[in-house]
Amino acid sequence: MSLPLSTVFLQTTNFIDACYIVAFGLMIYGMSGLTGPRTAVRGNQTAALGMAVAVVATLLRSGEFHGSSTVWLIIVGIVIGTAVGVPAARNVKMTAMPQMVALFNGVGGGAVALIAWVEYRHGFAHGNTIPTHPWPLRVEIFELFGAIVGSISFWGSNIAFGKLQEILPGRPIKLPGSAQSALNLVLLVIAVGSAVVLCAGTHSQLLFIVGILLCAAVLGNLLVLPIGGADMPVVISLLNAFTGLSAAATGVALSNPVMIVAGMIVGASGTILTDQMAKAMNRSVPSIVAGGFGGTVDAPAAGGAGASGGTVRATSAADVAIQLSYARQVVVAPGYGMAVAQAQHAVRELQRALEEKNVTVKYAIHPVAGRMPGHMNVLLAEADVPYDLLREMDDINPEFSRTDVTLIIGANDVTNPAAKNEPGSPIYGMPILEVDRSAAVIVLKRSMASGFAGIDNPLFYDPKTSMLFGDAKASVSDITAEVQAL
Amino acid sequence: MDSLVIDLAVLVLAGFVGYAVISKVPNTLHTPLMSGTNAIHGIVVLGGLLLMAESHGVLEKILLVVAVAFGTINVVGGFLVTDRMLGMFKHKDPPKDEEAGQ
Numbered sequence A: 001m002s003l004p005l006s007t008v009f010l011q012t013t014n015f016i017d018a019c020y021i022v023a024f025g026l027m028i029y030g031m032s033g034l035t036g037p038r039t040a041v042r043g044n045q046t047a048a049l050g051m052a053v054a055v056v057a058t059l060l061r062s063g064e065f066h067g068s069s070t071v072w073l074i075i076v077g078i079v080i081g082t083a084v085g086v087p088a089a090r091n092v093k094m095t096a097m098p099q100m101v102a103l104f105n106g107v108g109g110g111a112v113a114l115i116a117w118v119e120y121r122h123g124f125a126h127g128n129t130i131p132t133h134p135w136p137l138r139v140e141i142f143e144l145f146g147a148i149v150g151s152i153s154f155w156g157s158n159i160a161f162g163k164l165q166e167i168l169p170g171r172p173i174k175l176p177g178s179a180q181s182a183l184n185l186v187l188l189v190i191a192v193g194s195a196v197v198l199c200a201g202t203h204s205q206l207l208f209i210v211g212i213l214l215c216a217a218v219l220g221n222l223l224v225l226p227i228g229g230a231d232m233p234v235v236i237s238l239l240n241a242f243t244g245l246s247a248a249a250t251g252v253a254l255s256n257p258v259m260i261v262a263g264m265i266v267g268a269s270g271t272i273l274t275d276q277m278a279k280a281m282n283r284s285v286p287s288i289v290a291g292g293f294g295g296t297v298d299a300p301a302a303g304g305a306g307a308s309g310g311t312v313r314a315t316s317a318a319d320v321a322i323q324l325s326y327a328r329q330v331v332v333a334p335g336y337g338m339a340v341a342q343a344q345h346a347v348r349e350l351q352r353a354l355e356e357k358n359v360t361v362k363y364a365i366h367p368v369a370g371r372m373p374g375h376m377n378v379l380l381a382e383a384d385v386p387y388d389l390l391r392e393m394d395d396i397n398p399e400f401s402r403t404d405v406t407l408i409i410g411a412n413d414v415t416n417p418a419a420k421n422e423p424g425s426p427i428y429g430m431p432i433l434e435v436d437r438s439a440a441v442i443v444l445k446r447s448m449a450s451g452f453a454g455i456d457n458p459l460f461y462d463p464k465t466s467m468l469f470g471d472a473k474a475s476v477s478d479i480t481a482e483v484q485a486l
Numbered sequence B: 001m002d003s004l005v006i007d008l009a010v011l012v013l014a015g016f017v018g019y020a021v022i023s024k025v026p027n028t029l030h031t032p033l034m035s036g037t038n039a040i041h042g043i044v045v046l047g048g049l050l051l052m053a054e055s056h057g058v059l060e061k062i063l064l065v066v067a068v069a070f071g072t073i074n075v076v077g078g079f080l081v082t083d084r085m086l087g088m089f090k091h092k093d094p095p096k097d098e099e100a101g102q
Helices: A002-011 A013-035 A037-060 A070-091 A094-125 A137-164 A179-199 A205-224 A229-253 A257-280 A285-290 A317-325 A336-340 A344-356 A375-382 A393-402 A472-485 B003-023 B027-052 B057-086 B094-101
Strands: A329-334 A360-365 A390-392 A405-409 A440-445 A465-469
Touching (some): A013 A037, A013 A257, A013 B003, A037 B027, A037 B057, A070 B027, A070 B057, A094 A137, A094 B057, A137 A179, A137 A205, A137 A229, A179 A205, A229 A285, A229 B003, A257 A285, A257 B003, A257 B027, A317 A344, A317 A405, A329 A344, A336 A375, A336 A472, A360 A375, A360 A393, A375 A390, B027 B057
Parallel strands (some): A440 A465
């Protein structure tokens, strides 16, 4: 007798709601573990446990397996998802993390849009025959919001993935003049207009699919295509926020508390990151989304004298090695160039060689260095660089005056003193790593090509700066060999 | 109280809680934060699971299977990759520090 009773108890709404509350409690507690690297692993596992509780509770719901095929369809979906997700998570390289995150954002947004589509069909196409799912305005508004934002996020993330994976060119692709913004606005108006018409009571399948899903899809593509590679940290964060908010909207439509809370956590996280990235570039989010800032990432240019007519001092690996070996403190400022050259392990070797010579080595990490928030930290963590050597911009800036040599590896705009000194510069006002305060600066660079922003860097013409041209990985390895030989 | 009002209250409060919790995450952990939130928004898989039993016709079933698969990719892939990444973050001389901490 006790077995059926307990089974019934497990299926009651109260029990399932209680599970949902436990689930979102675990998720919030888990996310609060991410405030430090020591507690983060446990935090992530706690959040995963919360997710497992939410999924199991949903499957316990009475009527969950109504219909003969339901259980198999759920198994098929979960098996496909696991078969794709597990190998992807196991095998992805740390240099490819921005692409991975973009793709994960995309599938989340896609799932929201598909769920909204099915909800819509339940509401209208079956003529309100399902009593448990009427289609009141309040469900409608949130579901349609989810459909629009989820669809934008799905397609936008795919474009971001394509750009990061270099399937698509990283440079901005856009219509001439203000046509692009105008077209985007028209698409948004059509999508929102369709949503309003549907809310007003029209039961048009066509309006939903073409007006909302398709317009939002085209809009997602057009929003991300004009945005250049170096603005990717902002775009990825923004799409992350979109996916979270659309998930929360679906949660309201389905009146499911754990979906609301989880979606809002992601929405808050994405919003905070977007804001921090935009601040670190001294640009507004709308101006980044409008796109077109900067030209090509790798403008071909010859070494030697730059556009501003100053002279550049080229140096050799052997000279750099001597300079570094006799320094007391060396600060390494990495940028996207280090990721492209996959030079993080070589950098770690150089750090070890210098530490054997009693040189203090620290890393200066600009918030927008790389293609996503925290990109440099993950790469250096992969190369076994202890995280306490990595300093944030505000911590390291006062230290540059006490630094003998700053080694810049594939970073440009984030070290450009024009942001501080030249009010006319396009990047004026952007917070930078104040590397020009250190006694000497060595820049590892492929060529004299300007950075993503296409702005000349006066740092390169500074008398205390010397340049070592070539592939970052090869250059760092050469320097390490010279240091060890000393 | 109307269930919509409760849902909206949860929405607003969760937004503030999320903001308070995530504001404290240091720059060092921003990439794991992003992949972790990728996993969390995989919660949409619940939407797919909830609607599956009520779906009619082949189209809806296909849409929902894809939605469940997408959500599962997020949940499974997101948590695994975050775990893998966080395992790489090491303190200087980790064994000593752990002993000191205990």
